[in-house]
Amino acid sequence: MTVRPIGGEMQVWSDLDGRHGPGPVRGEVLAPLLATVTGRTLVVGPLDPALLDAVPADDLTVLVRGVPDAEALATHLADRPGATVLCGSPEKLATEPPYDSVVALDGTERLGSTEGADLTWAETVALLVAVLRPGGRLLLAAENHLGVHRLVALPPEVTDSDWAGAGEYDPDRPAGLDRLRAGLAGAGLSVTRTYAAWPAPIAPAALVAPELLADQDAAAFLRATLGRACAPRETVLTDPERLVATALRHGAAATLAPAWILQAERIAPDPGPSGPVGGRPAAWATGAAAGGVPSPALPEALVMIDGERVEVVHRPGGGLLLRRPDGATGALPKGSGLEQSLIVASVRRDLPAVRELLRPWQAGPYAGVPADQIVVTPGRDLVPLAPAGLPADAVRRLAVRLLDAGLAHLWPSPADPAELALTLVALAGQAPVPAAPAGGEPDRPTVPGVRELVADRDRLARELAEAREREAWYERTLVERETELRRARSLLAVLSGTPSARAGKLVLAGARRARRTAGAVVRRVLPHD
């Protein structure tokens, strides 16, 4: 297969190799979305080549802006005879025949070329819609500039990609999910499915429909799975996991999701008498009505659990199911998160409740499963959502997370991870055995955020100040005791020097001498064997 340059291609640029930016969009959870793509299909922007394999369409076209990427993709798709690789700027797509499906899972930011026009978000979407036939489907991702990943991010580095993009300052770019939907409607699209994506637009590990985010039955499950997905891998301002949990509690998870992925259909123009006005149809009908391909059912959520992609689907008779890749299903665990319950009991200083939560966890088969990955059902059963490790590591992880959550003041000083872990083990009714993290594991399970570091510093400063106060008290007490000892010894010396003490000593010495003499006489008088 050869690459077809369409104009505006970048000769020495690659989005796929990750040297000029974050690399291609990737993530196993995206595969089922790509599997729903049908008909003549266009994939635009850098997408992990492995994900292209999930696209079932025979007539597949891929557009990238860098020549090295185009060549790499041509090699990758060499055994797909219906595949075409285009290289260049998106504005050159206008001459291509229309597509049944357009996939833009990297959004619109990394389509434009240095050689082409600086396109706004709306202009780029308009270009993509223009190559979509009526009734055709667009799969579009959009980064949320108010997403959790940005709220916790340190100042970003400027990369080679940032030659002129307006990014979050693009006035055309819809800010917020509702405006994004409205923007797509304005572009002639009808949104058929929405997912919020975590932990980052570039590599989502969890896709959840907003309806599921609002479902209280799924709250504990989502808190655990989204929390795990958002575990920071680089230094952040604060641990995003807590922010995600708070957003879920406040019904703001979709609003603060790092990205949204929308499936939309191009609405077919109404062949009414008024006709198009200003180049755009005056009225629109749905793609399905215009003969579009029926959309395969998509799950409510796609999440990675224990290395497996698990889908959350509605049970036919009501309720929610977890469906594993092998087709096995099980009920989605309902209840409350173990860690969350422990925190609630701790901040209420309800130690009996803390112990009631810790004991079955540490005495049962899931002692090695992190508390943040366990759902406690209303029947008090524990449902693990992660594989078990060593119980000591799970308790230590809990200790670190409690401290990171700013709850050090609830626990005896010094409240460092090792000491708190021992206290938790004792509260769980187990024998506290001081142990270093196994196998050179880091002291904390996640990368600390700046907030957590500040909390650590404050705690250590407080403990140091307290240690100094204690030392001063010990010093005062030592002086006091030494004074008492000196006084007692002086008294003893005085008493031992009095006439009565001397007489007592003489009497004792005489008694000892008399006993020795009597013993000698007895030995001499008594017959020997």
Next chain:
Amino acid sequence: MHHANHYYGHSHVLARYCGLDDRNPQRIRGYLQHGWNIGDGMAADHEFVPGVPLFLWSERTRRRAWSLGRRQTYAVGAPWAYLLAMEPEPDGPRPREGTIWYPFHGWEGQQVVGDHDRLVAEIKATEPGPVTVCLYWQEYRVRRVRERYERAGFRVICHGYRGGKWDSLDPDFLRRQLAEQRRHRRVASNRLCTAVFYAILAGCEPAVYGDPMQLAGEVPLWGGQPRIRRQWAELHGPQVDPVVAREVAVAELGADRLLPPAVLRRLFHWPDPPSRPAGADLPEETR
């Protein structure tokens, strides 16, 4: 950290609960509440080292102490409650009789001002059975005070000396008190106080009545007697609902929050017992 930790044999009881040498308990790394009060649980005249934890009896006291600026405050339950957990009342008929009556007393260096004769008359008019009057050690040593109650026909006792500054400690104080209280059907005092709560937990029906008297130069702390009468009104009067009284006593003595020995040892910075696995040293229900 403070000699008051050893008053009344408190540290001895807790050492025993923790499986440690209860004849010679180690220093508790913190301040242990040694009497019920309506402030932060601590004696007003004690000096505190910042950052040294307070081990308080009840959650209510802990919250109050926190609101008063105390940090590192832990509700651990009263030593009395631990003693009762270790020595539950034997099954079978309980030959309880009469009332153990605790007249309000001053502490070292304090004098009580009040009409003892009127109090005696009120006790005689109220109590249905024999009365044992328990005096504080200071008052017990004063023959005049002792005889005043003896003349009234009361049995007069003293639980003992609470202990001095790391000397004259009395490891058996609480056990004697418990044995005495378990002989009586009722407990009464003219002020709601530690001994009344203890006796309620030990199974006595409580009553609080009579002239509450005053300490010479008494400055009411934290609202004083009027506040106590308002807040615990249900425990005042010659007849008190014993079920309600027990609920209050359990809460005030933290009997619902006793910690397992292993946790207590960690809080106090006490070592593990040499030959017993941590967490396996007491029956399930007391942990």
